[in-house]
């Protein structure tokens with residue numbers, strides 16, 4: 564059962580509008596107060612009708628709220644925390660949905676007043692679309708929501724937030740923030756960077772050869788173009804704020820790529836065959852373990868393989 568009565572959604576886009584739709588679907592009868600920076604977005608959200616009320620400012624939206632969810636790009640979150648701090652109600656929970664965790668904790672937690680809990684969160688669910696019209700109630704169904712609570716946070720507050728995400732359809736787990744950032748670098752951030760790069764390469768090639776690279780693209784490349792259509796502000800902020808983990812995984816990726824490049828150049832078919840046999844076994848292992856093909860389960864697989872990172 565959802566224990567909150569007044570939910571503030573800061574930033575009206577894909578994730579916040581999906582939260583609002585999923586709340587309605589769950590039968591939530593409390594207040595949902597949303598806000599966004601631009602008057603145009605606030606008007607668009609008001610017309611879509613998923614909020615009880617649209618506030619003019621972040622501070623106005625959090626006044627009286629017992630749950631505040633920061634749903635903006637990662638780079639804006641510290642400034643928003645500073646802005647809302649004086650208006651937060653004692654006993655309220657502040658959370659976020661950002662795709663990275665350590666930098667958000669550094670930026671937000673210094674502003675959170677005593678008597679308010681800050682419990683960082685990340686629903687592992689999304690699409691390449693953005694804005695208030697892109698949300699839908701089913702987005703979080705059967706997807707993981709990872710909470711990365713700070714030391715000393717009361718268990719009851721963490722459980723309350725976990726129950727909230729379960730009511731939206733999610734499976735909930737907790738994780739150390741720096742481990743989260745490393746796992747997500749493998750399962751989401753570097754794959755996005757690769758997709759962005761591959762689409763850029765194909766575009767370049769098409770311009771050079773005037774061939775029909777994009778028109779005749781096969782399914783794999785089409786998936787890359789879907790991912791590469793994701794919001795540029797969101798992804799700029801992800802890479803700037805998960806720099807260390809992204810560079811570490813990118814380094815490992817490059818080493819493997821060079822080894823495969825060398826095998827192709829030298830005609831080392833055994834290396835290629837062994838490598839592809841190994842990766843196929845990984846995929847089959849995930850399916851045999853009874854986990855479906857959704858990204859969050861792959862995330863669990865990667866999380867189990869990576870050593871926990873020391874908090875920085």
Ligand SMILES: NC(=O)c1ccc[n+]([C@@H]2O[C@H](COP(=O)([O-])OP(=O)(O)OC[C@H]3O[C@@H](n4cnc5c(N)ncnc54)[C@H](O)[C@@H]3O)[C@@H](O)[C@H]2O)c1
Nearest residue numbers: 574575576577578600634635636637661662689690693694
């Ligand atoms: N899109 C995904 O696939 C996905 C999945 C999981 C988590 N996330 C995370 O969720 C967050 C939101 O992503 P989204 O996809 O909903 O983005 P979105 O672009 O659809 O929505 C973000 C909204 O925040 C608003 N905004 C920006 N700065 C603001 C500010 N200072 N004050 C108030 N509003 C502001 C924007 O105008 C926009 O309306 C990001 O931190 C992202 O990392 C995204």
Ligand SMILES: O=C(O)C(=O)C[C@]1(C(=O)O)C=C[C@@H](O)C=C1
Nearest residue numbers: 662686687688689690691751858
């Ligand atoms: O499905 C997609 O389009 C996504 O990119 C969603 C996705 C992901 O990489 O899985 C993207 C970023 C998030 O922080 C969580 C989920």
